[in-house]
Amino acid sequence: MTDSPAVRIPLDPKEQPVLDQLLAIRSKLELLKQDRSTYVKSQDVLELYDAVIEQVVIVNEIRTTKRLEQNRVDTVLDDCFQLISLAYMTIGKNHEAPAVYSFISTTKRLLDHLKEATFYSPKDLESIDSRIKDCRRYIERGKEHYSPHLLTLLDARIKVCEETLADLKLTLSHLTPDLTPKYDKLVSILRSLSACNTRTKFPNEEVDDYFEQLKQIHEELKPYGIVAFESTGTKEEKIAEMVEKLQLTIDQPEPAPEAKKLIETLLQRNFLWVTLIKSKQGRIAIAFQEPYEKLKGIWSNLEKLMLTQAWSLRETDLWSYQRQLDRIDESRVDGNFVDALGRPAELYEQRTLLYLLRKSYGTIYHLIVSSEPVSEALLPIYNQLTTLRKCLIEVKKLGGVSSTREMYPYSMKLNSIDNMRIDGKFMIGNEIPDGQGSLTHLLAECFDLAYELRNDAEDSSSPVVTPSSESGNEGPAK
Incomplete structure (x- = not known):
């Protein structure tokens, strides 16, 4: 298991039962994400979320006079929230407050690295700014449904991101349109x-x-x-x-x-x-070969997930990558990568390792942002409809079909998907997974495209009435 960076502060004996409970919850969350024999169920995730919040309440009661303390309870609690957040995305609840946690954690890392790098594109900031505003809306909408302990934590983390973002915008504030x-x-x-x-x-x-x-x-x-x-x-x-x-x-x-x-x-x-x-020429000093290979391996795996995201990504898979990157990032001393003897890396190794670290965080950010608000259970149907929609759009761009017969395969596929619904819902067993709206919208869009293509084909195959055919056997006009 990939744990969070260790915090070496003595644990209050009163917090030991909380730590034990959180470790047990984290183990259950890990088992949930590793089990590929079935999809992640909403009920399992919601129960574990409630269990985590229960421990948060206990910790807050213990720490009434020491709010700023950070020990192993906090690191394991962060693990639990990260996994809960990614699990919420896995079950299609991307726009719920708990799902914000993982995004904000990754965004905070990304913003810190942009600030450290000094140079970044205004487009980088525009994307992050837009997503942070979305998170604000999700939190506001969840005030009546989620624990104030979670919402307060998220609000504080978003404020930190907003402050860093404001600093980054200020750095670029003097750029003129021509420059x-x-x-x-x-x-x-x-x-x-x-x-x-x-x-x-x-x-x-x-x-x-x-x-x-x-x-x-x-x-x-x-x-x-x-x-x-x-x-x-x-x-x-x-x-x-x-x-x-x-x-x-x-x-x-x-x-x-x-x-x-x-x-x-x-x-x-x-x-x-x-x-x-x-x-x-790409030669890394031997002292930094190990972190280089590790970072390159993480980046390579994340790039593969980018290619197969729609078909194989379970959002909770990102947790292990997040944790590995966090450990590497927090092992730096005064911002520098150091060797086994504590000596800082030369500029070349430093820049190369930082690039891989930042690129990996950026890829995780993209994977989280591009995650569809559809339950893992419905993803096979969602992917089929997405592919079908792309095919129909391409057919339309190429001029449509020459006859209605060519539309039979598309119509049969659409009807077979439509027939999966029970009372208008896509059911998995006795459950109604999240993402019904997205699937219904996609299905309707595919039907509309198929209808347009069929009508165009019928119009083009209709006999064209000409003036000569209308005149019958009459002779030429005088």
């Missing part, structure tokens, strides 16, 4: 270079192409008074100078840097990164 596209392009190149650096075979030609793009952008920025630093001397001296100047910029950040300073530093970082990765 924003160039800034976005530089952010994109920096990320693309990092992606190149983590490939099995280092793509020299692709990196050279990005270098040429950087030089082009550099020329375009000169009229704005933005230039990358220049240096004479050996290649090693140039790299050392670049690192020193960038380190001064990173150690002394401005609350809201001017656009010129922001873009200039980003341009410098890009040129430095090209130089470094070209010299290293």
Whole structure:
């Protein structure tokens, strides 16, 4: 099992029974997510949610005079809430307050890393801002149905995210409309270079192409008074100078840097990164090979989930990845990856490991955001309807069908799915899983598309009445 990072604060004897209960609940949640012989049932998840809230109430009563204490009870409680949150998504309750917990935890990590990285796209912030507002609505809507203990906790965590988001927006506040596209392009190149650096075979030609793009952008920025630093001397001296100047910029950040300073530093970082990765060719120091391979393995597995998400992802699967990443993230010392002797990584290893860590968090964020509000039990039907809808749309784009006979396979599939419903509901045994609205909407959309295609086919196959056929045997007009 992948546990949370350990907290070494002595446990109050009064809290030991709470810890025991939470450990038992976590074990049940883990068994629930690992059992692939059946789908996750709503009743099981709701019962475990109630059990967790019961322990939260007890802890709050014990800690009336020590609200800020953090010990192992809190780390295990966080595990339980994370698993409950992902389980809520698994049963299709994505828009309920408990489901917000996992999203907010991942968003907090993502925002902290964006702030640490200094450079990010305005589009990154727009997406997160929109989702945080959605979470606010879910919490507001759940006030009458969920424990105030949970809602207070979520509200506090969302406020932290909102404050960090406001700081990140401030950093980009001086970007002008004409400089924003160039800034976005530089952010994109920096990320693309990092992606190149983590490939099995280092793509020299692709990196050279990005270098040429950087030089082009550099020329375009000169009229704005933005230039990358220049240096004479050996290649090693140039790299050392670049690192020193960038380190001064990173150690002394401005609350809201001017656009010129922001873009200039980003341009410098890009040129430095090209130089470094070209010299290293993907070779990681032995001392940091283990965390590199671990992070690369996590990212690779998450990328596979991205490809098969609709058919194979159970949202609770993300928990183990979240926990592994959290352990790696929290093992850093003053923001640095350190080796077995406590020595910080060089800039190259530091940037490479951070890229993989941030990319993995970003992928989890995307998987959570793109999770459909449909119960795992109904996903096979939902996926069939989604695929059918795509097929019908493509057929329509290509000009439709030449005869109604070509519509038979689509109509038969639609009718077979429609016949699964009992009193208008998709039933699994005696249960009515969440996601009925999504399925009903998709089914209606597919029927509408099929109806349009059939009508178009009938119209095109009808005999065309011409003036000559109307005139019968009459001779030509005089």
